[in-house]
Structure formats: C-alpha cells, structure tokens
Amino acid sequence: MRGVIPNYHHSYNFFFFVVLVLFHHVFSINTLTSTETLTISSNRTIVSPGDIFELGFFKTTRSSRVCDRWYLGIWYKSIPERTYVWIANRDNPLSNSNGTLKISYANLVLLDHHNTPVWSTKLRKAVKSPLVAELLANGNFVLRDSKVNVPNRFLWQSFDFPVDTLLPEMKLGRNLKTRNNNFLTSWKSPNDPSSGDFSFKLDTQGLPEFHLLMMKDAIVYRTGPWNGLGFSGIPNMQNWSYVVNSFIENREEVAYTFKLTNQRIHSRFTLSSTGSLQLYTWSSTLWAPNLVWSSPVDKCDLFSICGPYSYCDIKTSPICNCIRGFAPKNVTAWILGDEFDGCVRKSPLSCGRGNVFMAMKNMKLPKTSTAIVDKRIGLKECKERCIRDCKCTGFANADIQNGGSGCLIWTGDLVDMRNYVTGGQDLYVKLASASFGH
Numbered sequence: 281m282r283g284v285i286p287n288y289h290h291s292y293n294f295f296f297f298v299v300l301v302l303f304h305h306v307f308s309i310n311t312l313t314s315t316e317t318l319t320i321s322s323n324r325t326i327v328s329p330g331d332i333f334e335l336g337f338f339k340t341t342r343s344s345r346v347c348d349r350w351y352l353g354i355w356y357k358s359i360p361e362r363t364y365v366w367i368a369n370r371d372n373p374l375s376n377s378n379g380t381l382k383i384s385y386a387n388l389v390l391l392d393h394h395n396t397p398v399w400s401t402k403l404r405k406a407v408k409s410p411l412v413a414e415l416l417a418n419g420n421f422v423l424r425d426s427k428v429n430v431p432n433r434f435l436w437q438s439f440d441f442p443v444d445t446l447l448p449e450m451k452l453g454r455n456l457k458t459r460n461n462n463f464l465t466s467w468k469s470p471n472d473p474s475s476g477d478f479s480f481k482l483d484t485q486g487l488p489e490f491h492l493l494m495m496k497d498a499i500v501y502r503t504g505p506w507n508g509l510g511f512s513g514i515p516n517m518q519n520w521s522y523v524v525n526s527f528i529e530n531r532e533e534v535a536y537t538f539k540l541t542n543q544r545i546h547s548r549f550t551l552s553s554t555g556s557l558q559l560y561t562w563s564s565t566l567w568a569p570n571l572v573w574s575s576p577v578d579k580c581d582l583f584s585i586c587g588p589y590s591y592c593d594i595k596t597s598p599i600c601n602c603i604r605g606f607a608p609k610n611v612t613a614w615i616l617g618d619e620f621d622g623c624v625r626k627s628p629l630s631c632g633r634g635n636v637f638m639a640m641k642n643m644k645l646p647k648t649s650t651a652i653v654d655k656r657i658g659l660k661e662c663k664e665r666c667i668r669d670c671k672c673t674g675f676a677n678a679d680i681q682n683g684g685s686g687c688l689i690w691t692g693d694l695v696d697m698r699n700y701v702t703g704g705q706d707l708y709v710k711l712a713s714a715s716f717g718h
C-alpha cells in the first residue's frame with residue numbers, strides 16, 4: 281500500500297497538492313479568458329467538464345492540394361474515431377499553422393498569420409466587464425460576461441450556429457424573436473468540412489416540417505409535420521431507445537430538440553456529405569455507435585416520387601398507387617414507370633354537397649405548405665370544416681396522442697404520401713361521391 285498512495289507527510293505539500301488540483305479543475309481547463317489566447321502552435325485545447333468534448337485546432341489535407349487547411353472545431357475527446365461536432369471557420373480555413381483564437385473588443389475572433397480575422401462572433405453590443413469563453417458539458421461553446429454565470433444568458437453560443445451535427449439539448453429551427461432559422465449543412469466530402477450540397481431545415485410555410493434539401497432548394501426528403509409523438513414521416517420515432525424527442529412551438533420559437541434518458545449514453549444527429557440524415561447513440565463505456573435511424577431509407581422516402589394524389593407503398597409493384605377515386609394523369613408514362621405526374625380525379629369535386637371522404641390508414645401526411653391547423657377542434661368539426669371549404673382536399677388530426685385531437689386541413693394538391701405497416705396516422709381525402717367505389 282505504501283508504494284501506491286503518495287506520502288503526504290508534510291501538510292504543506294498536501295496543501296499545495298490540493299490547491300493545484302482545485303486550480304486545475306476550477307480555472308482555465310474549459311475556459312478562455314480575455315487575457316488568454318489559444319494558438320495552433322501551443323497545442324492547447326479546451327476540454328468540457330466531464331471530459332466529453334474538446335475544442336481546439338485541427339487540420340485537413342486534401343489530396344488535390346498541397347497545403348493544409350486549419351480549422352477551429354469541437355470534437356469528442358475520448359472516442360477513437362475523430363468526429364467533429366462543430367467548426368467555427370468551415371468555409372474560411374487558415375492556410376498555415378499560425379492561428380490564434382482570442383477575445384477582442386467583446387467578440388471571439390480567430391486571427392490568421394497576418395492578424396486578419398478569418399472568423400468572429402460578430403457581436404455589436406459593447407460590454408464593460410471582461411468576457412469569458414467557455415466550453416460547456418453539453419458541447420456548447422459560449423461567450424459570456426465573466427460576472428454573469430447564469431444558464432442561457434450567453435452573449436453568443438455555438439449551438440446557434442450548427443454545422444452538420446445536432447447534439448442533445450441543441451435546437452434546430454426558428455427563433456421567432458431574431459427570425460434566425462438554424463439548420464444543418466453537410467460537409468462537402470468526408471474530409472472537407474466546407475459547406476456541402478445538402479441541408480436540413482425547418483420549413484415554416486403552412487404547418488412547420490423539416491426538409492432535407494439539395495442545392496438549397498430542391499426537396500429530397502421531408503419529415504412531415506409533428507404529430508405529438510414524432511414527425512409523421514418518421515414512424516417509430518417515439519420508440520428510439522434512450523432518446524426523448526420534442527418539438528417546441530411557442531411565441532419564442534419553433535424548433536426540434538432531443539435529450540437522452542441516461543447520462544452514460546451519448547448521441548448525435550448528423551447530416552452526411554452524401555445527404556443521409558443519421559442518428560447515432562453509444563455508451564460512454566463502449567465506443568460502439570448504434571445507428572438508431574437514418575433517412576432517406578428507401579425510394580418511398582424520396583420527395584414526391586409518386587406525384588400528387590398518389591401514395592408510395594414499398595410492398596407494391598409499382599410502388600406508386602393512385603388514391604381510390606383517382607387515375608394516373610399520364611397512363612403511358614405510368615406504365616413506363618415514370619409516376620412523377622401522379623394522379624388526377626376521376627370525377628371533379630363539387631362545392632358543398634356530393635362529396636365523401638376516403639379514409640387512409642398508417643399514412644405519412646402530405647406536404648404541409650398549404651395546410652392550415654386548428655388545435656382547438658376535433659376530427660368531427662374538422663370534417664365539417666373540410667366539407668364547407670370548397671378548396672379543402674383532405675383533413676387529419678393534428679395530434680395523434682390519446683385518440684387524436686386538433687385539425688389539419690389541406691387546401692392544395694396532396695403530395696408526398698406513403699403508407700407504413702405500423703405508425704403513421706389516418707388521413708381523410710375528399711372525393712366526389714360519384715367516384716367513390718370506382
């Protein structure tokens with residue numbers, strides 16, 4: 281035993297040891313003060329409390345280029361495969377290994393070898409007391425007044441500037457006060473962190489839902505609207521192990537966020553450079569990432585693959601099926617397997633009476649940009665409203681918890697539907713009674 285436990289015969293030595301340990305833990309390990317700098321040459325990093333995240337400089341070397349590119353980023357400290365969760369200067373790398381991060385004039389700035397800023401927090405407010413930058417246990421890098429240590433009273437936070445990764449407690453969506461809409465943007469390629477072709481963004485037109493976009497505006501995949509349990513186009517979201525999903529909708533924000541039920545489980549939500557959304561979890565004792573969910577998962581996930589008034593069923597051949605009462609718009613194209621034109625009504629809708637509703641079960645709800653929501657009424661009133669509204673093409677419950685509540689009404693073409701074996705929800709499509717049964 282003697283050899284193992286250090287001998288602190290001298291109380292003085294012990295005192296200094298304690299002070300050193302305290303100093304190490306209380307000061308400067310997870311912070312950058314206004315008098316400190318973080319340089320590439322010092323090799324110093326900032327480590328979050330709990331040792332999960334590490335902030336520092338890293339470089340990538342692209343085969344086509346001789347020169348290195350240096351970035352300021354955050355990665356997991358202890359997982360063997362280097363995985364970056366945030367990057368400050370993804371589109372503005374440093375071209376050599378002379379770079380400095382410091383607090384200057386109430387901003388965090390990253391300077392290159394000419395002392396020119398390549399990145400900064402761009403804050404305009406003057407702050408009198410010294411600022412401090414701090415890497416929090418959840419991976420959020422924040423800038424705050426050194427005298428104000430209140431959660432969420434940050435002058436700036438990296439969580440507001442996502443790269444390709446959503447961490448637990450981070451929010452993705454629109455801040456209604458600042459009008460900011462946070463979204464993920466993929467890396468250009470697995471070893472090039474610059475902004476790539478894919479993004480994952482909340483669409484707030486009509487009823488909010490997330491879209492996976494290519495080249496900023498072409499929809500590749502949509503999650504569908506939030507139905508109380510999950511997104512309509514992610515049928516088993518409520519069954520993800522250790523993950524609690526939430527969709528926040530209030531006066532301040534419309535956003536998705538998630539947390540974990542177990543402190544020893546870690547997780548990240550990432551948009552890959554090839555446009556795949558992926559959710560991983562792993563445990564802190566064993567680095568064996570588990571792919572919980574990814575999308576697009578099959579052809580039926582691809583946006584509007586079947587065109588309007590047609591739904592995708594991965595078990596049928598062809599996978600596209602006209603809704604009952606509808607027929608292929610272009611029969612020749614449909615037979616050739618080109619179903620993008622979708623289907624058209626066999627009989628036109630009349631305004632008012634003479635219409636019926638076709639109930640479809642286990643559905644991913646159609647695109648919601650023309651949908652309207654009324655959370656106060658139920659399915660019966662929803663149907664009445666759809667009957668009265670000549671433009672209404674279909675309706676559904678807004679929330680499927682506890683037997684269903686709220687009302688969604690579509691006033692345009694019904695696009696991008698699929699059915700599921702389990703999950704999804706009931707959708708009611710308006711038809712002319714003349715076409716029902718045909």
Ligand SMILES: *[C@@H]1O[C@H](CO)[C@@H](O)[C@H](O)[C@H]1NC(C)=O
Nearest residue numbers: 319320321322323324325377
């Ligand atoms: C930083 O790391 C590099 C490469 O490992 C090494 O050459 C250099 O001496 C280190 N600098 C300091 C200040 O430790």
Ligand SMILES: *[C@@H]1O[C@H](CO)[C@@H](O)[C@H](O)[C@H]1NC(C)=O
Nearest residue numbers: 321377378379392393394395
């Ligand atoms: C980096 O560049 C700055 C500005 O030119 C210079 O003052 C500093 O000495 C350089 N540091 C190193 C390690 O070369």
Ligand SMILES: *[C@@H]1O[C@H](CO)[C@@H](O)[C@H](O)[C@H]1NC(C)=O
Nearest residue numbers: 515516517518519702703704
């Ligand atoms: C989720 O889990 C519950 C209970 O285990 C099960 O009944 C349900 O079918 C699952 N939902 C989906 C969509 O897989």
Ligand SMILES: *[C@@H]1O[C@H](CO)[C@@H](O)[C@H](O)[C@H]1NC(C)=O
Nearest residue numbers: 609610611612613614616618
């Ligand atoms: C229908 O589809 C065929 C095959 O793609 C195409 O040649 C034809 O022009 C289409 N007809 C109309 C009316 O769009």
